[in-house]
Amino acid sequence: MPVAVPPPKKANVVQVTIYMEAQCPDTTGFIRRQLLPSWSRLSSTRRLNITLVPFGKASCVAEEDDYRCDCQHGKDECELNQLMNCAIEHLPDPESHIPLIGCVQGKDNLIAAFRSCLNGHSSSDL
Helix, strand or coil, X not given: CCCCCCCCCCXXXXXXXXXXXXXXXXXXXXXXXXXXXXXXXXXXXXXXXXXXXXXXXEEEEEECCEEEEEECCCHHHXXXXXXXXXXXXXXXXXXXXXXHHHHXXXXXXXXXXXXXXXXXXXXXXX
């Protein structure tokens, strides 16, 4: 006798947007203790859609044909935020950019981030 199997229910997808700062201790704790472990467990289910916004408590003003930004934790944080935004733009798959951003988060400066986190990426990736 054939067994009828009901079609799978459409899975709900949880949308999460995280506004963050590259050198904020609270953000670093959240990324390392909450986001990365949750992402590791749930990313394969495709039920979690995470949008990261590396900007935080910053302000930008137009200057000539560019912008000047001031970040809460200083110039290095602005540069690290910019690196994170480049990663999101050029590595759009969250499987690629979320672990990279998790590594960059909390680093002291770009040199530390490049040495620790970008070994597997070429400059053309970013």
